[in-house]
Structures are given as C-alpha cells and as structure tokens.
Amino acid sequence: xxxxxxxxxxxxxxxxxxxxxxxxxxxxxxxxxxxxxxxxxxxxxxxxxxxxxxxxxxxxxxxxxxxxxxxxxxxxxxxxxxxxxxxxxxxxxxxxxxxxxxxxxxxxxxxxxxxxxxxxxxxxxxxxxxxxxxxxxxxxxxxxxxxxxxxxxxxxxxxxxxxxxxxxxxxxxxxxxxxxxxxxxxxxxxxxxxxxxxxxxxxxxxxxxxxxxxxxxxxxxxxxxxxxxxxxxxxxxxxxxxxxxxxxxxxxxxxxxxxxxxxxxxxxxxxxxx
Amino acid sequence: xxxxxxxxxxxxxxxxxxxxxxxxxxxxxxxxxxxxxxxxxxxxxxxxxxxxxxxxxxxxxxxxxxxxxxxxxxxxxxxxxxxxxxxxxxxxxxxxxxxxxxxxxxxxxxxxxxxxxxxxxxxxxxxxxxxxxxxxxxxxxxxxxxxxxxxxxxxxxxxxxxxxxxxxxxxxxxxxxxxxxxxxxxxxxxxxxxxxxxxxxxxxxxxxxxxxxxxxxxxxxxxxxxxxxxxxxxxxxxxxxxxxxxxxxxxxxxxxxxxxxxxxxxxxxxxxxxxxxxxxxxxxxxxxxxxxxxxxxxxxxxxxxxxxxxxxxxxxxxxxxxxxxxxxxxxxxxxxxxxxxxxxxxxxx
Ligand SMILES: Nc1ncnc2c1ncn2[C@@H]1O[C@H](COP(=O)(O)OP(=O)(O)OP(=O)(O)O)[C@@H](O)[C@H]1O
Ligand SMILES: [Mg+2]
Numbered sequence: 001x002x003x004x005x006x007x008x009x010x011x012x013x014x015x016x017x018x019x020x021x022x023x024x025x026x027x028x029x030x031x032x033x034x035x036x037x038x039x040x041x042x043x044x045x046x047x048x049x050x051x052x053x054x055x056x057x058x059x060x061x062x063x064x065x066x067x068x069x070x071x072x073x074x075x076x077x078x079x080x081x082x083x084x085x086x087x088x089x090x091x092x093x094x095x096x097x098x099x100x101x102x103x104x105x106x107x108x109x110x111x112x113x114x115x116x117x118x119x120x121x122x123x124x125x126x127x128x129x130x131x132x133x134x135x136x137x138x139x140x141x142x143x144x145x146x147x148x149x150x151x152x153x154x155x156x157x158x159x160x161x162x163x164x165x166x167x168x169x170x171x172x173x174x175x176x177x178x179x180x181x182x183x184x185x186x187x188x189x190x191x192x193x194x195x196x197x198x199x200x201x202x203x204x205x206x207x208x209x210x211x212x213x214x215x216x217x218x219x220x221x222x223x224x225x226x227x228x229x230x231x232x233x234x235x236x237x238x239x240x241x242x243x244x245x246x247x248x249x250x251x252x253x254x255x256x257x258x259x260x261x262x263x264x265x266x267x268x269x270x271x272x273x274x
Numbered sequence: 275x276x277x278x279x280x281x282x283x284x285x286x287x288x289x290x291x292x293x294x295x296x297x298x299x300x301x302x303x304x305x306x307x308x309x310x311x312x313x314x315x316x317x318x319x320x321x322x323x324x325x326x327x328x329x330x331x332x333x334x335x336x337x338x339x340x341x342x343x344x345x346x347x348x349x350x351x352x353x354x355x356x357x358x359x360x361x362x363x364x365x366x367x368x369x370x371x372x373x374x375x376x377x378x379x380x381x382x383x384x385x386x387x388x389x390x391x392x393x394x395x396x397x398x399x400x401x402x403x404x405x406x407x408x409x410x411x412x413x414x415x416x417x418x419x420x421x422x423x424x425x426x427x428x429x430x431x432x433x434x435x436x437x438x439x440x441x442x443x444x445x446x447x448x449x450x451x452x453x454x455x456x457x458x459x460x461x462x463x464x465x466x467x468x469x470x471x472x473x474x475x476x477x478x479x480x481x482x483x484x485x486x487x488x489x490x491x492x493x494x495x496x497x498x499x500x501x502x503x504x505x506x507x508x509x510x511x512x513x514x515x516x517x518x519x520x521x522x523x524x525x526x527x528x529x530x531x532x533x534x535x536x537x538x539x540x541x542x543x544x545x546x547x548x549x550x551x552x553x554x555x556x557x558x559x560x561x562x563x564x565x566x567x568x569x570x571x572x573x574x575x576x577x578x579x580x581x582x583x584x585x586x587x588x589x590x591x592x593x594x595x596x597x598x599x600x601x602x603x604x605x606x607x608x609x610x611x612x613x614x615x616x617x618x619x620x621x622x623x
Contacts, residue, residue: 167360170327171418173347174354175374175425185373189364 036242056239069227076223077207080145084202088153095154096161110150122215129216136220144212149202160194161187197259204255224248276338276428276461277303278324283333285319293319295485304459308472311482317465321431324463325354337428353422354431357438359414361406367417368402374425392424395454412443419451430462448475469509481505499618503610506543513549513584515542527578528559531604535617544607546573546587551600558599560584567591576600
C-alpha cells in the first residue's frame, strides 16, 4: 500500500538529454568509423554493411607509406616528449621554487604561444625555418611541435612542484638528505603523478598534432594524422581513412589505461619511493 | 653530553621585521627548555635557526662548543619535529623512520634493529607496514618523533608538535615525550604557546616577547616570581591593577593596600587565589559581577567602582551572590614599575 502514497517517479529529462547528446557526439561517430573500418561493402541505403571483413586492413597495412607514417609519428612523439621533459621539467622547477629576475615575464612568454591564433604563428615560424633549411625535415617538425608542448609541460609541473609541502622537504634535509637527494627522493615522487599526467598529455597531443606537422613537415615528413587527412581528401574509398583512424585510437587507449593506473592507488608515486 | 649555546642571535626578515632580537640562551645537557610566547614572538624562527632552516642575521650557535651556524641542516646534529608532522606520504611508516639511516649507509640489519627499537619506544610496534594516511593524528606525530630519535640527535627540536591534536591526546603525548626525553637524556628545545604544556614539561621556560627574552626560569619560579608584568599576565591568571602609591599606600578606585615603595605609578599584581574577599558592611571596595562554580572551587568576578574587573578564587560559590558588596584583602602580591619588579610581599616569595 505504501506505493500508493509514494510520489510518482520523476523522469530525469536533463540526465537523459545529456546522455543522448553525449552518445550522439562522442560514441556515435566512433561506432560509425569503427564499423566502416571493418566493412568490405556498404552501399546506400542499407543500415548495416552488406559485407564485413578485413580487406581494407590488409590493403592499408600493405602500403609502405602507412608504415613509414606510423614509425614517423611514434618517433616524433617520443623525441618531442623526451626533449620537452628535459627542457621543461627543470624550468618548471625553477619557476616554482627559485626567485630570479624576469621570472614572471619569462613564465608568461612560455604561454603566449597559446594565447594567439596558432596558424599565424606557424606561418611566421615556417618562414624562418625555410631560411634555415628545416622545412620538410624531421628536426624541423620536432622543433615546431616542441613549442606546442610548452604550455602543458611548464604550467602543470609548476603547479605540481608548488604543491609539494616544503616541510616534507625540510624534514628530509633534517635527517641528512642533500638538496639533490631531497629532490630525487621527496619532491619528485610527491609531484610524480601530476607530472606523469603532463607527460602523457604531451605525448598524445604531439601524436595527434597536424597543423605544424603538415606546414613544416610537408612534403618530406608525413605523420599518421597528416596521412589520414590526405587519404580522406584524395581517396573516394572511406575505409582507408576509417582504418587509419582506428589505428590512431591506439595511443589514446594506452594513455587512458596508464592514466587510470596513475590516478587509482598512487602506485606510481610509490614506484619512485626510496 | 650535549650543550646548546645561543649567543647574540638575531633574525631580520626584509627591512621591517626583527623576528629575533640579539637573543642569548644556553640549554644544558639533557635539559628540556620550552620556548613560550604569544603568536609572532619569534619562537619558530629561533628553533628553525638552530635546525639550520633559517640563516641568522648575526650571532653564534654552538653545540658542544662547535659552531654550527655555517652548516646546512643535513650536517647539523639536530633532529626536528614539525607541527604538521611532515611525514613523507609516499613511504610507509618503516621507510619514513629508516630513511635517515639509509642515507647514512648503515648495514641493513642495523637499520632494522634500530628502527624496530625506536618504534617500540614511541609505541608504534607493529605499525611498520602502514601507510601514513592510515594513522591517527597522534600516531603520525609519533612517527615524526621516531624519525628524529632513530638518528640519536644531540639536540631535539620540537615546534608545537601537539598543536593539531585534541586536548586529551595532547596531555598523554606530552607525558610520553617527557618520559622518553628523560630516559634518553636528550637535550631538547620545545616550542609551544600553551602555558600548561610549558609548565608541565619543561625544566626551564623561556618567555619570549617580540623576539626578546622576557624571563628564563623554572616553571614554579616563573609562576611565583614573574619578573615583568608581561610574564605575570602571560603565565596563569593574574590581576594586574594600574594605580599610584603615595605615602606607602597603593590605591586604585575603591581598592587600596599598604605598599612600602616610593611614590609614583605602579602595577600591582595579585593572583586570584591570593585575593581574599569578605562581605562588606557598607559600600565595600568592589561589587560582585558574576560567580562561576567549577566544583572544586569558584571564581568570583569583581568590579571596582571605575569599572576595572578582577578575579578572586574562593572555595565555595554558595556564600556569594551577584551584586553583593565586598572588601578586598590581597594576601600575597608584587608590584612593578617601569617593566621591572620593585616589590614582592613576604607571602609571595
Ligand atoms: N619567512 C618569513 N618572512 C617574513 N617574516 C617572517 C617569516 N617567518 C616569520 N616571520 C615573522 O617573524 C615573526 C616571528 O615569527 P615566528 O614564526 O617565529 O613566530 P612564532 O612565535 O613561532 O609564532 P606562532 O606561535 O604563531 O607560531 C613574525 O612577525 C612573523 O611574521
Ligand atoms: Mg611558530
């Protein structure tokens, strides 16, 4: 009888519309692209493909330009992330902890590159690179992508280093650790998970970066996203683009897995522990 | 044997702030000295200079006769316990305590033996594998203490180590720390702004005010013979009455008392337990403003005709009522002029 008096269950229209919109915007395109990648024949007006298969995978993976793009993209992302870490992490530590003249000016100049329309900046840099013979070279693309990583690799680690409790560091000095040892055994593990997130973001962003890679890299250097764009522009067959696109999901997938590990349990921090 | 000797130490922060002002202090071997003073009086700054975390603007600090002022914290024979305990959250309890020994490259079996012994000492036996966030506030502070003790420092420095704990736990840890300190005979400098803590733990108390030493004395001496009105007002409860002396009598509004000092302004100091009240026949010296019963005793708030409030401690509340006129008789008192003690009645000695 109690049910008679219970208020009628409200339908959560807001929640439902959010779910629907999110599904349409994110999941639906993924499903469509994923389906296309494993389709041999799909003609209008069928709702599902007439024939599934891996034909286009074998065709795509048989192409030498695809393989060279995969290697280029991976080595670019690795080199850029590594260089960015080597340059930015010490700089971030300096910004977070040291007082030096021109500190704020320098700090904001790092971020200025992100504040203006990027394409104009890229064109200007391309002009300079032309003079330096860097157009169409691997290291030219490395340089341009490096500039793009500064925001994440400075701003986030600065916050991470500033967030480390100074008393913890002093306590380590107190029991006999040198400043270098304190950095290695206390500061870095404490800031570690946040910095790992920044490195991850940098890797994934670099992997997907197209504007710089295309403007500076063409025609000599072709990354996966650039190749995909040219496939989509030049090929009447959708499947090539779809297959490449699915391949491009792989780094995101690993990034997500890794991020989950870092966030849950803090096992990453302990890995650094003394 | 470890003696801490602080001579003429000062600390400026920027141009304006003089946090510690030309301060002298000697802490004897095995002694526990409390630094007591209001917020901003320079207690932490002094302690941090001993630990090596602040560079003094001038002066000298020696430990067993050896100058340490140019040594970084990691090379000083001092151990510091912070208010916020500052445990390393990415290490478990055992690793927190063992870290200092590892840095000294002690053999593994010695590290294990010493860490186990100190965990036993601070009552943490069996907690080695816990993560720091799995400990209560009191246990965290024990780990911080163990982390310092395991290295057998010559001087132990504690900066309000119990400030974030509840009253009950604070009292228990206070006793434990005092026990451990006496058992190990470790020379200790302890910062607090709680007078209870200082009075119950210290061999000697240093009262600081604006970076200067106001008085150094054993707790009972400090309570009975405060050297300045500031100390008198800071330690325990004290009625401080500003008034004047003429012809050997101190007076202020309705209150007067014989005081054999020269004429002039005087601060008259009398503790509540030494201010005896009696029902007045006429108008009396003061009126009762409020009576608060604490069971074991009662506190009577009094008001002089000019509005000054005084406190008197009486054995029982029931004889007294609000609005009642009373006469005042100070049994033991002292008097200050120009910030210095000029008279102490016999009973106050
Ligand atoms: N890093 C600093 N920069 C500038 N001024 C400081 C600094 N540290 C302390 N001071 C100033 O020095 C004075 C003494 O500070 P200190 O921390 O030693 O006081 P304290 O007695 O420990 O007070 P509390 O009981 O509140 O901890 C204060 O006026 C404080 O503002
Ligand atoms: Mg302090």
